[in-house]
Amino acid sequence: MALAFAHVPDDHRPWLWVQDKTAIRLSGRPYRPGLPRSLRHRLIHVAADKAQDALFALEEGLRCRDLAFVIGEIAGNPAALDFTASRRLSLVSTKHGVPLWLVRLAARHDLGSARMRWDVASAPSPPPQWNTQAPGDPRWQADLFRAHTFQPGQWMLGHDGQHEDLRVFTPDHGGVVSGTADRSLVPEQQTA
Template identity: 45%
Template sequence: MPDVDALPSPTNDVRTHNIALLRATELPIARASAGAQWSPDCELPPSVWELFSSVDHAAGEALALGFAQMRASRDEASKPWLWIQDAQSIRHSGRPFLQGLPAQQRHRFIHVEARHPADALWAMEEGVRCDALSFVIGEIAGDPKVLDFTATRRLVLASERHGVPLYLLRRGGTADLSAARLRWRVGPAPSAPHRWNAVAPGATRIAAELFRGRGLNPDQFVLEHAVGTDEPNATAGHRLTLVSKPRQRPVDPERRQTG
């Protein structure tokens, strides 16, 4: 048998090079590896964002409302907005408390109760098709069969075509195949230190993991909801801020000697 190293190289090197170039430039996985970093200041087009949270806390609702408030502050503030819940979500978390919503959004709040997940999906699709709405928050519990890739694809196409974002809260759901542009895992985080009382809780914080984003790198964040601004000439409003991650800092020379 002839030596393998002595065999002539194949003559289709150009075709092989073209296939490798195609894989490096046209596959979505290759593009996603060189994505950008997400931040609350990113100007992203309206689409469907999926948020997965547990049934034991309200971190998912808080983050969905925080995302929506940021967009509402940039767009027309006079438009109404829609919150849709299926029956199982209402059993777990109850209905939204009107007095707990931001004061400037209470009079524009529209709530829809759907008996079945299919009815909730229909209401969400009709909501994102309505240009008179500012945004839509949808809430579905568990993993209903009607919420498959085709259903999420229909929601994404309708949302991007009409410019109305949908924040789909999956309470106790599984992150199966979906067409949502951004997909988050959301949970509670320790509150910020209180400004005046060391033993009192401060501003609310949420731990959010972006595990899938079209054109964005996966990452983990701690987000804090802030009202107003520290700049004297800026307009006050609701915003999400990133909490700095803890870092290892060198110990001061005096503390090294004493301890």
């Protein structure tokens, strides 16, 4: 997610990452050294106790035009994150021009107002080039299952070990289909 903005050379604004307590327990806190070099020092992290608090922090962040983008991580299907709350976040994101990625961990599909909805899961890594005992480059299976302006589909994303940006790979984990992940799939705003 953050990689989409890692290579925007003129944008040096900070960005916000909000997590509720259960999301932190499931996925951990952001690991700054693992972030793209251009984003590490600009991260503002908020650890919220409950989903309601996380939603409040997300909405306040979206109202701040001095942020480059906002990422929210909320676990499960809390009652606070209903269709109305999802729609409210989408409207605030659009009104203030701050992109939003809402990551739902261990959640079932329910109603939401997102322009694009994705299922993303880890995929098997290809064998490493030099050391057979080492892990291969990371891969993710990305399924776009709902979109207003794009046709649903599936992509295999990953790193090739030489570049920071994501690459789109063939389904057999072989060659690179495109040099970088299609920037047209980066919406003006996005929630899940």
